[in-house]
Amino acid sequence: MAERVLHNYFRSSSAYRVRIALNLKGLAYEYTPVHLNRNGGEQFAAPFAALNPQRLVPVLSERGVDISQSLAIIEYLDEQYPQHPLLPATAADRAYVRQLSLAMACDIHPLNNLRVLKYLSGPMRQADDVKQAWIAHWTKAGLDALEQELARAPQRGRFCFGDTPTMADCCLVPQLFNAQRFNIDLAPYPTLRAIDAECQKLEAFAQAHPARQPDAE
Amino acid sequence: MAERVLHNYFRSSSAYRVRIALNLKGLAYEYTPVHLNRNGGEQFAAPFAALNPQRLVPVLSERGVDISQSLAIIEYLDEQYPQHPLLPATAADRAYVRQLSLAMACDIHPLNNLRVLKYLSGPMRQADDVKQAWIAHWTKAGLDALEQELARAPQRGRFCFGDTPTMADCCLVPQLFNAQRFNIDLAPYPTLRAIDAECQKLEAFAQAHPARQPDAE
Structure with missing residues (x-):
């Protein structure tokens, strides 16, 4: 298991937000694709549906913490990794x-x-x-x-x-x-x-x- | 002008969120109604439309700062007023x-x-x-x-x-x-x-x- 995994779909614009944030912070991650439009939607099947009951990408998994919702992920990254702040000072x-x-x-x-x-x-x-x-x-x-x-x-x-x-x-x-x-x-x-x-x-x-x-x- | 004004609509569930947060923190505010369903929608007319180009309630106005989007308001209140934290410690x-x-x-x-x-x-x-x-x-x-x-x-x-x-x-x-x-x-x-x-x-x-x-x- 990689240290950091982004459960992802190339065209999801909420996943795209998180990829940008990870890149801005220079954080490497493993890309795990979840195809939203194949096999009836891979987000509805195990193991992803258990990871996120919302059945939506992205999910970030890092050191036993699984976070869904792109803005929650970005805020988390910003709190954990101070390089290149994604929120201003005041x-x-x-x-x-x-x-x-x-x-x-x-x-x-x-x-x-x-x-x-x-x-x-x-x-x-x-x-x-x-x-x-x-x-x-x-x-x-x-x-x-x-x-x-x-x-x-x-x-x-x-x-x-x-x-x-x-x-x-x-x-x-x-x-x-x-x-x-x-x-x-x-x-x-x-x-x-x-x-x-x-x-x-x-x-x-x-x-x-x-x-x-x-x-x- | 009151120190703190919430531009509000009684039935808006996003405004309702902010009212709860203000009450939990014990922060008094002036309630300025913006009727979403009267006069073609008061949110589309001046002065509200200039205050928030999204034409959505709520907006919090406090000491010259106007903030829209309920979660942005709640996060702001939580950062400014430490009593009764609305976000956990880690x-x-x-x-x-x-x-x-x-x-x-x-x-x-x-x-x-x-x-x-x-x-x-x-x-x-x-x-x-x-x-x-x-x-x-x-x-x-x-x-x-x-x-x-x-x-x-x-x-x-x-x-x-x-x-x-x-x-x-x-x-x-x-x-x-x-x-x-x-x-x-x-x-x-x-x-x-x-x-x-x-x-x-x-x-x-x-x-x-x-x-x-x-x-x-």
């Missing part, structure tokens, strides 16, 4: 970075993830264009608010907060990746795109990209 | 409480909040029974996983973690309130109901209940 600034992160992790991503899209086309029998309108609606609502917030924020630097990447950037890059995958026009989001471009220059972000994972298709 | 235990909280804040609540239900019945023209099936599906998926997790957890005490309420309990009680409001059968969740019953004994939880807020209908 309570108000940490609140700001958490607020940005949660705006994506609560109010954009969960509405558009695989299990919700499957429910729309499965039990609800919605056509592809209705599903696409759903994705566009929630993505745009979320990105519109983020753009408005970040465009005016004195805290913003090259990244969401200041000039080094934080947890908020770990969330932003996968969220924009997702948006592009679903053909959302990013033209109305110049601030978000500028931050994304800064992130893409860093190896920690590049190596976390879905296309570069061992289970990429 | 990194692994904090990760566990955050994981439980995020399982509700990301994967149950955002799928069933007012704006989503309005989208289902509005642009998607779904009948009430389809909407009710949607609510039941995501609530049960979330509560099933939480019950399974908490029933087996050695960390559980009278509350989600140990014998004093944490951020996870601030999330659980509003989530169960919501589930009951939508007629979800709570019989399959004995562990969750037992924790809820312990919480209900405390004045901090009772005073935060939607029915006891100044804008309650």
